[in-house]
Amino acid sequence: MSHPGPIERLVVMIISARQLSMTYGTGGIAAHALAGVDLDIGPGSLAIMGPSGSGKTTLLHCLAGIVRPTGGAVCLRGQDLSAMSDRQRTALRRRDFGFVFQSGQLLAELPANENVALPLMLDGMKHQLAIGRADTYLRMIGLAGMENRRPGELSGGQAQRVAIARALVAEPAVVFADEPTGALDQQTGQEVMDVLVGSTARVGAALVVVTHDPGVARHCDRTIVMRDGRIVAEHHAPGRAPQQLQAAR
Numbered sequence: 001m002s003h004p005g006p007i008e009r010l011v012v013m014i015i016s017a018r019q020l021s022m023t024y025g026t027g028g029i030a031a032h033a034l035a036g037v038d039l040d041i042g043p044g045s046l047a048i049m050g051p052s053g054s055g056k057t058t059l060l061h062c063l064a065g066i067v068r069p070t071g072g073a074v075c076l077r078g079q080d081l082s083a084m085s086d087r088q089r090t091a092l093r094r095r096d097f098g099f100v101f102q103s104g105q106l107l108a109e110l111p112a113n114e115n116v117a118l119p120l121m122l123d124g125m126k127h128q129l130a131i132g133r134a135d136t137y138l139r140m141i142g143l144a145g146m147e148n149r150r151p152g153e154l155s156g157g158q159a160q161r162v163a164i165a166r167a168l169v170a171e172p173a174v175v176f177a178d179e180p181t182g183a184l185d186q187q188t189g190q191e192v193m194d195v196l197v198g199s200t201a202r203v204g205a206a207l208v209v210v211t212h213d214p215g216v217a218r219h220c221d222r223t224i225v226m227r228d229g230r231i232v233a234e235h236h237a238p239g240r241a242p243q244q245l246q247a248a249r
């Protein structure tokens with residue numbers, strides 16, 4: 001077996017976190033949610049696991065620029081998020097990041113394709129063009145024929161697929177998912193994870209998933225385990241290690 005040469009070793013880091021810390025509150029009521037996290041995220045999928053209160057969601061929110069860490073830095077392709085204004089970070093979240101939450105957070109009064117098209121229209125794309133793009137993503141995700149259904153006319157799994165299409169439609173660099181299968185039964189959750197991992201890979205986006213469920217983490221190339229605001233373990237899926245392993249170096 002040949003060893004990777006310098007070119008194959010070169011994996012471009014998408015997000016890097018250095019000595020990330022986050023303290024909520026002060027004095028006796030301070031909660032140290034993150035206590036010095038170093039993390040490099042390259043292409044592929046990453047699961048963040050750990051017990052309740054270990055800092056998983058706080059880490060995801062810091063990586064995605066939703067909250068400002070109280071210490072350390074997060075860089076997207078070398079650009080320091082903390083050096084940006086709130087307006088710049090909002091624009092970055094809209095263009096470079098996609099989000100999937102536990103319960104789709106779709107707008108009940110809009111059909112599926114308008115829900116998906118929303119980030120594009122907020123960014124100034126014309127309605128017809130945005131709907132065309134949304135329909136393409138809905139078909140890719142297995143919802144052909146359901147483009148005009150409202151969220152109330154979809155199953156939980158179908159609604160999460162719409163949320164995945166919405167996260168992907170602006171062709172983000174990274175999709176962040178917080179307990180994306182938390183509201184679904186086991187079987188539907190597995191199917192949604194297949195779609196989430198497969199579709200992000202197809203469009204070339206990295207995927208970061210917070211989950212309590214080892215069955216969800218098994219879909220990912222790499223898993224980190226958090227405890228008390230720190231990364232205490234890291235695993236790589238057999239056969240899928242090299243890219244993420246080298247990205248971590």
Ligand SMILES: Nc1ncnc2c1ncn2[C@@H]1O[C@H](COP(=O)(O)OP(=O)(O)OP(=O)(O)O)[C@@H](O)[C@H]1O
Binds near residue numbers: 032052055058
């Ligand atoms: N807005 C906040 N204000 C104060 N403390 C907070 C806030 N958000 C989180 N915390 C605290 O920070 C710590 C980490 O919380 P976080 O939500 O990141 O953990 P988690 O691992 O995602 O937990 P869970 O699995 O229960 O969602 C906890 O002690 C929590 O109580």
